[in-house]
Amino acid sequence: MKVDGALALEFQKQLGAGKVLTKETEMACYAFDSSFLGQLTEYRPDAVVKPDSAGEVAAVMRLASRHRIPVTPRGAGTAQTGGAVPVRGGIVLDLSSLNRIIEVDTDNLQVLVEPGIVHADLNAHLARFGFFFPPDPGSSRMCTLGGMVSNNSSGMRAVKYGTTRQYVLGLEVVLPGGEIIWTGVKGSKALKTVSGYDLTQLMVGSEGTLGIITKIRLKILPMPEKRGLVLAAFDTLEKSGEAVISVFRNRLFPSAIEILDKTAIRAAMLYKPDIVLPQAEAALLFEVDGSPADVVYQAEKIAGVCGPLAGHVEWTDDPVKFGKLWQARQVVGAAAARVKPGVTRVYDGEDICVPITKVPQALRRIQEIGARHGLTIVTYGHIGDGNLHSAVMANLRDPAEVEHARQATDDIHRLALELGGTTTGEHGVGLTRAKYMEEEHGLALEVMRGIKKAFDPDNILNPGKMALETVAMGETASDKTAQDKTAVERE
Amino acid sequence: MALSGEALAVEIMKCVRCGQCRAVCPVFLESGAETDVARGRIFLVKLLMEGRLDGKDLDGALSRCLGCKSCFQECPSGVKGDQIVLAGRAEMVLRHGLGWMKRGLYRGVLGRPKVFGAMVGLGSLAQRVALARVPRDSGIRLRLPGNRVPRTIPWLPRRPLRPKGTATYSPGGELDQETRSALTQGARMGPGAEGKTAPRRRVLYFTGCLTNYLYPRIGRAVIDVLNRNGVEVIVPADQTCCGLPARGAGDLETADRLMAANLEAMSRYEADAIIVSCATCLTSWKEDYPAAGGTLGERARDMAAKVYDFSQYLTEVLEFQPPEGALAMRVTYHDPCHHFKGMQIKKEPRKLLKAVPGLEFKEMAEAERCCGFAGSFSVWNYDLAVKINDRKIKNAAATGAEAVVTGCPGCVMHLADGLNRNQVPARALHLAEVLEMAYQKEK
Structure with a gap:
């Protein structure tokens, strides 16, 4: 059902006038995220609601469920999958005002936060105590913890520290009908529990389809004392892959291993000419952390292992030099967008994850896909866990090129499946990758659909995502809305 | 020329809507509204140019940009968010005209030195008559129509700087x-x-x-x-x-x-x-x-x-000849947006301040963050300008500086307003004034 004027008034009565937005300009600004689909299609909500307590979220859900209004929870709207885009209209629940750090308990290695807290703000706060929340997404400065939990985000340091999932101890969740539950044992500060089904882990990565997260109990870790970096350049992609495998075989455990292929090396140097990287097919950056002595030991050993394979190796534990070397990796995302004038970066096929041993092959095949479709593709990523970010560049104002980009990104997703990987390592499914769900999960998708039904029988929470509806793929949103309407009318 | 036509469309396309601008836009950080951040504004201009959106709300949304270039500086794709907003405003003027208040200000006053001069002269006279008993350093504050918070207006000079002829x-x-x-x-x-x-x-x-x-x-x-x-x-x-x-x-x-x-x-x-x-x-x-x-x-x-x-x-x-007079005071420096983010001017003013004998320079947190003035932005959106300014003043006050120095008279005016409003015992000065004070201390 649509949110009409009368219903909007009712929401305003519950929450106060300033928290319910309905102007056309405002709706337009909530119609997208950075996904390719979001660039091509506009999905406007009927209203945006900005609650600032779990009680207000519950009030919204009670009203929404009574009127069967779709509700799409949203953090900072930085997804690349259409995850927080309201494909069925209804309400966007903007949770970014719920951004308090409720409790920091370093002695018990945990914090309690609200979902709207920005990742970088949380870590800046924790740094004062010498602690940190390890997952480190590239969007740290704007993404929210709620979004990170909902998509099980990670980042470069996932090699050693894992993904958000490992750090979520418990959640306060508002269910579609407005009931509030706690997962992970209510009121507990225990770091482990095996009591009951693990609803916490079910919520992590559920992309707002099961409930609205309103509080997060997170495990935190003491910050490592020091960090070091090894840069190695290789004249073949295969050798870079071998180097990564040798490092693990030699019982070394870097916190991050990043790869830039030659397109990414070129892009970084084109964008920032003061970055000096060796001309190579691939460059690897290994980050190590720990005690000062351990950092030196590990960095020297990694350099030693890479030595026979690489054309160029250097390492540093000097913070200034460290920053300079990391710069190449940090700018590459931005550099990709500037590599060719008149095109823009397309966020699709941007997050495949393949076995570590298949990374060199994947990189080569992605270049072939680019060549086949006449598109520039810059690839870089977390080779330490096989997660690759491909930046497909296209002129969105040229319909033919848009079509090529669609095909190329589809080819990249299919490549990941062919190589025994997955279409998404850390960004999520949302709308973009819903079409691969059946292929990736088979019968297991039916189990997921059953879970969705158990939580949200009326399908009002973030509908249209993750292929959770048992409707034929390819059916349009308007068909579904019409269906919903008839269903309501029948009652 | 403002961005327009094909160049504008390409610039808009470059925005991938990643939301990085949410981390830095001073207006967004106060309001939390998606219409108040570069990616939102850019999308609104796109809709305007494609003929899919128009009207008063759009005019309001586009007016709430400081033009501070923080988004441009932060943007991974180098999108000129401020220029896109300017193009949008120009399109709105083309379609709907300027409105009588803006027409009066931009065309009637700013565009006419004689009118501007006469108005300031009259204002100065009025100030002197009405406020004859108020001490000059009291920081007189006026409640302008539409402003909920009274605003400090500088004492107006009797005559402008420029004489009639060259x-x-x-x-x-x-x-x-x-x-x-x-x-x-x-x-x-x-x-x-x-x-x-x-x-x-x-x-x-x-x-x-x-x-x-x-x-x-x-x-x-x-x-x-x-x-x-x-x-x-x-x-x-x-x-x-x-x-x-x-x-x-x-x-x-x-x-x-x-x-x-x-x-x-x-x-x-x-x-x-x-x-x-x-x-x-x-x-x-x-x-x-x-x-x-x-x-x-x-x-x-x-x-x-x-x-x-x-x-x-x-x-x-020039081979700058530092003043020999000692100036025993602690100062901090505010980088005007159009200096730091526009022209990369950052070290020059600091070099000059550090050359003044006796002067203690203390860097403030977020020195390059907008002071909230942004010219007529603060006229049309004073409440928001105050919020942005309060953060700047808090950072400045934390240094314990006796003077907040800057390189733009607009910032001087807004900083003085903020210092006064927050009752911080410090003055807002232009860099040139500090240097001149030191020269005057020469024996």
């Missing part, structure tokens, strides 16, 4: 009466005051409106510091508003008329350089004028190469 100020040479009395109050003249010496260089001074009409003291300080460094300063008559306020509001017709007048006024004299002491005017001269088409654009590009910010000219071109 004025020349030579090192140690003849000055008009008012400038002389201001320059010599409690201090001796610059080097060689007793006899005229041949100047080492000659520059033209583009004063800008705020300096000319509200803060002649800043202009006098600029002239004095340049004189003391052996530079002859010519203040050409017929220069006028740089046009940025009109350009910012989308009134390109007025902005271009003012640009043409300034190019004409400043090309009548032979000089080594054109000096600007207002960050906003500098942007006009360095970015907006050179982007013009046709012969005007060509002329502007030739002239832009000779345009320097006051601090740049002292540190990069």
